[in-house]
Amino acid sequence: INTPKHLPKLHQLLLVVGMRGAGKGVSTTSLIKRYVDAGVIDDVFVVSPTYKSNEDLFLQFGDAFNPDTNVIEPTKEAPQLIEQHIQDLADEYQQYLNDMSEYKELLKKMNNRGLNEDELDYYYEKSIVDDEGAIIKPEYRFKNKPPRSYVIIDDAIGSDLLTGNSQKALTNLLLKHRHVGELEKGVLGFSCAMMSQTLKTNSGIPRAVRENITHLILVGKSKDEKITKQIHEEVGKDLTFEEFNMLMDRAIDGSNPHDFLFMDFAPKCSKKMYRKNFDTYITLPNQKCNCKK
Numbered sequence: 661i662n663t664p665k666h667l668p669k670l671h672q673l674l675l676v677v678g679m680r681g682a683g684k685g686v687s688t689t690s691l692i693k694r695y696v697d698a699g700v701i702d703d704v705f706v707v708s709p710t711y712k713s714n715e716d717l718f719l720q721f722g723d724a725f726n727p728d729t730n731v732i733e734p735t736k737e738a739p740q741l742i743e744q745h746i747q748d749l750a751d752e753y754q755q756y757l758n759d760m761s762e763y764k765e766l767l768k769k770m771n772n773r774g775l776n777e778d779e780l781d782y783y784y785e786k787s788i789v790d791d792e793g794a795i796i797k798p799e800y801r802f803k804n805k806p807p808r809s810y811v812i813i814d815d816a817i818g819s820d821l822l823t824g825n826s827q828k829a830l831t832n833l834l835l836k837h838r839h840v841g842e843l844e845k846g847v848l849g850f851s852c853a854m855m856s857q858t859l860k861t862n863s864g865i866p867r868a869v870r871e872n873i874t875h876l877i878l879v880g881k882s883k884d885e886k887i888t889k890q891i892h893e894e895v896g897k898d899l900t901f902e903e904f905n906m907l908m909d910r911a912i913d914g915s916n917p918h919d920f921l922f923m924d925f926a927p928k929c930s931k932k933m934y935r936k937n938f939d940t941y942i943t944l945p946n947q948k949c950n951c952k953k
Contacts, residue, residue, distance in 0.1 A: 661808060664698050666939075668875055668924050670808065671838050674853040675865060677891075678879025683918035684855045685814065687877055689717045691938060692810050694852070696724045702807045705730045705745055707738050707821070718812075734813065734821035739829035742811055742850075743840055749807045750841035750848045752800075757844075759798035767796060795903075808845075809850040817856055817864050831866045848867055859894055870894065879920040881912040889891040895923065905946055913934040 661670040672704055675690075678684045693914070695701035706718055711731050718725055732741050746853055769775055775783070780837030783789040797892040816822055821830060849896055856865055876895055882888055888908065889901060896904040911921035911934070921942075922935040930950040934942040 661700060663689065663695070663700050664856070665928070667694055667700075669926055669928060670695070670700060671836060671849045671851040672771055672849070672874045673834060673869070673872060674875040674877065674924075675859075675870065675873045676853060676855045676877040677695075677859050679816075679857055679918070680771070682879040683920070684713050684877070684879055686918065687879060687920050687937075688812065688814075688853050688855060689720065689952065692812070693720055695808075696721050698822055700808060702802045703730070703749060703808050703809040705731055705732075705742065706814070707742065707816060710815045710907050714814070734759060734816035734819040736824075736826040738821045739826060741808070741832045743833055745851050745932065746809055746841040746848060749809060750843050753802070753806050753848070754843050756798060756800040759786070759788070762786055763795075763798055770795070776906050783864065796897045802853050809841075809848070810853040811850055813852065813854045815855070817858075817861060822864060822866075827866055833867050834869050835872060838885045842937055842952065872926075874926045876923040876925070877920050878912075878917065878923070883907050899944075907942055907944075910942050 663670055668691075668786075674688070676688050677683045692701060692704060692848055696704070702724055703887065704721045704723075706828070708714070709730070711718070711727075715727070718731075724853075730745075732738055755877070762783070763853070766775075766788055769779065778861065780789060780793065790796055813821075820826055838849040839847050840850060854865060854869070859870070860867075873895075879892065883924055888905065892899070892901050892904040907923075908921055912919045919935060922938060924933050924935070927933045931943050931947045932941050934944070934945070
């Protein structure tokens with residue numbers, strides 16, 4: 661998926677960690693809003709038991725978010741509902757592609773020889789020809805491109821979604837997130853952001869998911885060095901603890917309680933793996949650019 665130069669790659673699996681009130685929702689929706697404004701995310705789907713409390717964060721997505729159809733609770737059925745939502749988008753797009761193929765074939769026939777009565781009836785049933793025989797070009801709500809969806813999972817820790825077989829189903833779904841939504845040729849895939857107050861906890865983010873994230877947002881810094889070391893051991897194995905601590909200090913310097921460290925594990929440029937919030941890059945001394953000259 662082509663994204664603006666400054667925005668991270670899609671599809672992504674994003675984990676957002678921070679204490680209650682730190683600003684996890686604001687930072688997450690701020691990133692997704694940038695994708696929506698850039699025209700690269702067309703659909704936002706929310707899994708949350710506290711949607712109404714944070715409604716304004718999601719309504720900012722405008723036409724990309726329908727609160728009547730795109731909000732569900734973190735129940736045992738949630739993984740299946742997410743996958744079905746993405747497949748429904750794929751089916752809608754595939755129908756549009758099929759209709760456009762029929763439409764183009766109709767234009768060829770009209771230019772070459774016209775239509776016989778059986779063909780007129782066929783295209784009328786397909787809604788490509790109206791009652792008066794006029795040709796109708798198929799329309800599609802996402803214009804002439806595959807729809808790109810972003811799933812947000814919030815306040816799900818300890819819910820039915822993250823226990824037992826449902827947790828296993830969610831893990832399997834997220835590990836294959838780039839391969840969901842089958843088309844006749846190819847797949848849609850989807851991106852996902854999960855928010856949590858802690859990185860590791862019972863009925864929390866599964867280990868297999870944590871080990872396969874493409875991006876991480878750490879909102880706020882704990883005063884307990886033991887917790888910082890635990891986070892480093894989990895996500896910063898390519899960094900020394902001193903390097904990781906330096907990144908945290910530069911990103912979260914106390915000037916704003918909602919500052920965060922953004923870590924990009926699949927960056928467009930190897931020198932742009934770390935940021936303070938989304939707009940300020942932090943470069944380590946040993947980082948080198950791997951971009952093609």
